[in-house]
Amino acid sequence: MAKIIIAVIGGHECSVKVEQIAHKLGKNIAKVGAILACGGLTGVMEAACRGAKEENGTTIGILPSEHKNSANPYVDIPIATGLGFARNAIVTGCADVIVALPGEYGTLSEIGFALNAKKLVIGIGTWDIPGIIKAKDADEAIEQIKKICLTKTR
16 A cells, blocks of 8 residues: 655745644654655755655655755655645645645645645644644644544544
8 A cells, every 4th residue: 555645735835833843744744654745845845855855754855846856865765846836736646645834936836736635724824714723732743633634544
């Protein structure tokens, strides 16, 4: 059976608090044996990847540029798309579950793609949109995922 893929989305710039949440989320994703997917750049994406790598997890970065070397140093599998923001559809399309952290319009577009595809979206301090399941922190987010999703895939 294929491993579950959890996409972490959020800003390429973030506060220290959001960075800590993303880092913990990455650790939690690796601990449950899931693969982390993201946009592969800085901010939320890099913090989540760093957390996953600290727990020996696997990370995928769906990059907006045509250059694999634009990925943050914690990405195992860089996928250079050359698609700019259009790559957001791939980030959410490849995932079984999406966890949204604070971000700007790129994050908003990813949320929209995910909700339109009827994917599970968990939000921690992100856009307040119907369809997003709210979580207060990284631990609650992973518990929601385990309760809703991981039990169905095993």
